[in-house]
Amino acid sequence: MTATLRKGWCPGALAPMLSGDGYIFRLRLTNGILTFERAKVFADLARRFGNGAFDLSARANLQMRGVAGEKIADLQEELRALGLLDSDARAEAVRNVVPSPMAGFDPSAALDARPLVAALEALLARETALHDLPAKFGFSVDGGGLLPLQGVETDIAFAALPGAPPRLALSLGGRPAGELAPQDICAVAEKIARNFLRLRGQDRRMSAVVARLGVAPLLDGDAVVTPSSARDEAASCDNFLGAQPCGGKYFVGAGLLFGRIEADSLEPLAELAQAFGAAELRLTPWRAILVVGLERAAAVELAKRLAGLGFLLDARDSRLVFAACPGAPACSSARGDVRALALALAPHWSAQAGRVHISGCEKGCAFNAPALTLVAEADGYALIDFGLARERPSARGLDLAALQSRLISLAQGTRV
Secondary structure (H helix, E strand, O other): OOOOOEOOOOOOOOOOEEEOOEEEEEEOOHHHEEOHHHHHHHHHHHHHHOOOEEEEOOOOOEEEEEEOHHHHHHHHHHHHHOOOOOOOHHHHHHOOEEOOOOOOOOOOOOOOOHHHHHHHHHHHHHOHHHHHOOOOOOEEEEOOOOOOOOOOOOOEEEEEOOOOOOOEEEEEOOEEEEEEOHHHHHHHHHHHHHHHHHHOOOOOOHHHHHHHHOOHHHHOOOOOOEOOOOOOOOOOOOOOOEEEEEOOEEEEEEEOHHHEEEHHHHHHHHHHHHHOOOOEEEEOOOOEEEEEEEOHHHHHHHHHHHHHOOOEOOOOOHHHHEEEOOOOOOOOOOOOOHHHHHHHHHHHOOHHHOOEEEEOOOOOOOOOOOEEEEEEEOOEEEEEEEEOOOOOOOEEEEOHHHHHHHHHHHHOOOOO
16 A cells, blocks of 8 residues: 555545545546546446546546545556556645636637646645645636636636736635736745745635735735736636537536536446547536537537436536535435435525535535535534534524425525
């Protein structure tokens, strides 16, 4: 076995995490690029070493589930042969960079974010001082265009601004911090990360440090970062599912129920996409997979085929706005089967009514933003009207009937 096993929040391929259904391996794919052949190989590995299931994380990574302890070393060897193991577990853990899902295929994007993401990941792996960053500390690089990374919360965020010459807006813990040239991204990211480590004290996220100190101490007078200028807001896209135009081509967005995809669905997805002439698959932070580089007729037909395989292609499907962790019995910390509850509640809700987060415990692993939140407890579910799983609930001990009643009332704009 090549690394110490751990039980915690952020699994890796070198440091898998033990859960209720076995060990979890997180596979970090640069720029979220999943080739057809690699998808087929992953499906085979999941069947041979795991329980055949993957979760697509909010950082656009694939997590292989259900790996038995005695199979870990053999799986790591196969991943090493594929070039998917880092030099050590700390280098792997720090490579948390959320990419633009359509980079390189979207002519409306302000810039191609792929080289910036690759350079930033290489920096994080190379600079050992940055390996002290907390496990959930993350970066994002948004090239703009049809699918901006709006709603994706990271500690250090770079977002391309419209217009010329290319510029990146910098945000720290969600707070605007200035602008920089794309070629300065690594230097700025390294300086801010080092300042964070120096100033953070017991804080583990950038938002807490910024709330305490503001952004200026983290920038430390860096002349490369200039004040933000007035620019038009980037466009957003509320629907990227199904067949969608992108320049002269099309892509298909295939949603995953709770971000879960079985090997028996991943393999035909890759085979169909390849057969219909797509370029590759792209992972997203929205628990959906994009099939990119299609002609229009191929995209329309592929969308129909994928819907028949159980992928979610309709943005109006209320199941899409339910975030739920694996729950019991897959997670040993969970106190309830939260995904079964989500499916029971979805018919009483609408996609337009907003996000619902159902968590098996107070950690709230599935969704790290305010939402209508339900938390499993020993005697039912606690309700947080609009907040996080760890916050104080407004009601406790709710059963299925009570929850259905509340959701119906909330969806209709009334209170109970």
